[in-house]
Amino acid sequence: MTKPYPAITPETExxxxxxxxxxxCFQRCTACESFVHPPQPRxxxxxxxxxxxxxxxxxxxVATYTVNMHQWHPDFPAPYTIAIVEIDDAPGVRLTTRxxxxxxxxxxxxxxxxxxxxxxxxxxxxxxxxxxx
Amino acid sequence: MDKxxxxxxxxxxxxxxxxxRLGRSPVGLAVDACLAAMEDxxxxxxxxxxxxxxxxxxxxxxxxxxxxxxxxxxxxxKPRWFNSGHEFSGQSGALVQAMMAVASGLAxxxxxxxxxxxxxxxxxxxxxxxxxxxxxxxxxxFQWSIPFGAFSAANWIGLYANLxxxxxGTTREQLxxxxxNARANAAHNPxxxxxxxxxxxxxxxxxxxSTPFGLYDCDVPCDGAVAFIVxxxxxxxxxxxxxxxxxxxxxxxxxxWTWDNGALDQLVLARGAAQSxxxxxxxxxxxxxxxxxxxGFTFNCLSWLELLGFCPIGxxxxxxxxxxxxxxxxxxxxxxxxxxxxxxxxxxYTFLHEACVQLRGEGGGRQVSNAQVAVVSTGGGAPGxxxxxxxx
Numbered sequence: 001m002t003k004p005y006p007a008i009t010p011e012t013e014x015x016x017x018x019x020x021x022x023x024x025c026f027q028r029c030t031a032c033e034s035f036v037h038p039p040q041p042r043x044x045x046x047x048x049x050x051x052x053x054x055x056x057x058x059x060x061x062v063a064t065y066t067v068n069m070h071q072w073h074p075d076f077p078a079p080y081t082i083a084i085v086e087i088d089d090a091p092g093v094r095l096t097t098r099x100x101x102x103x104x105x106x107x108x109x110x111x112x113x114x115x116x117x118x119x120x121x122x123x124x125x126x127x128x129x130x131x132x133x
Numbered sequence: 134m135d136k137x138x139x140x141x142x143x144x145x146x147x148x149x150x151x152x153x154r155l156g157r158s159p160v161g162l163a164v165d166a167c168l169a170a171m172e173d174x175x176x177x178x179x180x181x182x183x184x185x186x187x188x189x190x191x192x193x194x195x196x197x198x199x200x201x202x203x204x205x206x207x208x209x210x211k212p213r214w215f216n217s218g219h220e221f222s223g224q225s226g227a228l229v230q231a232m233m234a235v236a237s238g239l240a241x242x243x244x245x246x247x248x249x250x251x252x253x254x255x256x257x258x259x260x261x262x263x264x265x266x267x268x269x270x271x272x273x274x275f276q277w278s279i280p281f282g283a284f285s286a287a288n289w290i291g292l293y294a295n296l297x298x299x300x301x302g303t304t305r306e307q308l309x310x311x312x313x314n315a316r317a318n319a320a321h322n323p324x325x326x327x328x329x330x331x332x333x334x335x336x337x338x339x340x341x342x343s344t345p346f347g348l349y350d351c352d353v354p355c356d357g358a359v360a361f362i363v364x365x366x367x368x369x370x371x372x373x374x375x376x377x378x379x380x381x382x383x384x385x386x387x388x389x390w391t392w393d394n395g396a397l398d399q400l401v402l403a404r405g406a407a408q409s410x411x412x413x414x415x416x417x418x419x420x421x422x423x424x425x426x427x428x429g430f431t432f433n434c435l436s437w438l439e440l441l442g443f444c445p446i447g448x449x450x451x452x453x454x455x456x457x458x459x460x461x462x463x464x465x466x467x468x469x470x471x472x473x474x475x476x477x478x479x480x481x482y483t484f485l486h487e488a489c490v491q492l493r494g495e496g497g498g499r500q501v502s503n504a505q506v507a508v509v510s511t512g513g514g515a516p517g518x519x520x521x522x523x524x525x
Contacts, residue, residue, distance in 0.1 A: 002269045006276035064397055066291035069341040072284035082283045084292055084393045094393045096278045109299050120280055
């Protein structure tokens with residue numbers, strides 16, 4: 001049994017594989033500059049079809065989190081912290097992710113974090129670690 | 134208001150045996166529930182002309198125990214109209230579909246059913262997992278959560294509950310009041326799975342699943358089925374049992390259909406259903422005599438109380454605190470059958486069933502006195518739905 005990984009499609013390939021080069025990428029509408037995630041064929045804000053793919057800094061903020069205490073999968077030993085993060089330079093974009101390199105007891109609301117990538121199957125998952133100032 | 138809800142009634146209700154690891158054919162459970170509902174209404178299969186169900190064909194993970202095809206191969210009602218699916222406003226959306234089919238004249242008596250066999254399926258899956266199998270590629274909306282280790286709705290909804298606690302000061306003891314109330318009510322429900330009372334100490338000392346949820350914040354996977362008969366209003370007076378009237382349905386979807394783009398301190402995809410319910414009726418939350426609100430987790434129920442307007446946003450914890458207000462003899466009796474927390478996860482359908490039981494005055498030891506109006510909610514996360522039912 002292996003870790004689950006996203007089933008990559010032509011539409012999502014850029015998101016799931018850009019982490020190989022250490023980059024976090026999202027769609028952005030060239031007409032209204034809205035960021036779009038998950039990837040869509042048109043911009044939900046203005047319905048333009050012209051969506052470009054751009055790399056962001058990878059900096060984000062913990063919007064909320066939960067410490068998972070139950071082992072659902074043999075390769076995911078508990079405890080670990082699941083969070084929803086808001087991407088600092090992609091307004092409106094959130095990711096559900098895991099906080100790594102941080103004791104679950106140390107995670108806080110509003111904590112600044114930064115993307116690190118972990119290969120899982122064919123995908124490079126954006127996980128987030130605390131920003132050490 | 135001239136509305137389609139006026140032209141339909143719920144004329145029959147039925148349940149199969151509900152339990153843990155029954156090891157029974159799930160299609161058999163679904164058919165049991167359908168036959169029980171037909172018997173309750175006094176209809177035979179020649180009079181049934183529609184079938185509706187959530188979420189679709191039988192699945193090996195147990196989420197669905199039977200679809201339309203599975204049941205129709207047995208019942209042979211030869212429906213004039215049928216549908217199933219999961220892109221509905223709540224699991225109860227299949228009931229709304231049936232109401233619209235009857236109101237439009239396409240069908241006269243529709244069976245609506247929901248079957249699950251998660252308890253038996255999980256037992257089998259655990260056995261096959263230990264043999265080294267298991268799928269790994271995740272498609273669709275869950276590709277954004279499961280690969281990261283967010284395997285369970287306990288994780289996805291735990292995220293909202295934690296933020297609610299942070300923002301509004303909600304406590305575990307307040308969530309616990311919902312679990313303890315459900316168990317107290319389940320003692321009066323012979324078909325509930327867990328019927329022994331629990332204390333606040335039991336609740337607080339149970340093992341943690343995903344903060345802030347411990348074991349008793351989570352509902353119980355089970356096997357079982359529930360069915361209803363939706364009939365044209367003009368047929369209701371000829372039926373065996375008192376009919377239940379539909380006052381309003383809430384079906385709107387206002388947020389992006391994902392798990393992480395809502396308010397984050399409420400159940401996602403439920404606000405639209407809650408608000409649109411009250412736009413279809415002159416009744417107000419204060420007119421509700423009994424509330425049967427989805428409790429896949431304690432927090433779902435608390436969030437529905439807020440979204441439906443029984444208390445202001447953020448006040449749900451204080452509303453349920455101590456449990457007096459939500460008890461059987463309280464101001465707003467809540468989940469009178471024990472909910473899914475104690476009764477088993479029938480994906481919202483036992484809430485609908487219980488609302489009908491209460492409005493028919495058949496609740497026995499758990500009957501709320503003079504119950505005239507009941508509100509039901511299903512789901513949230515997966516889109517929510519709300520329905521307001523009334524004694525005919």
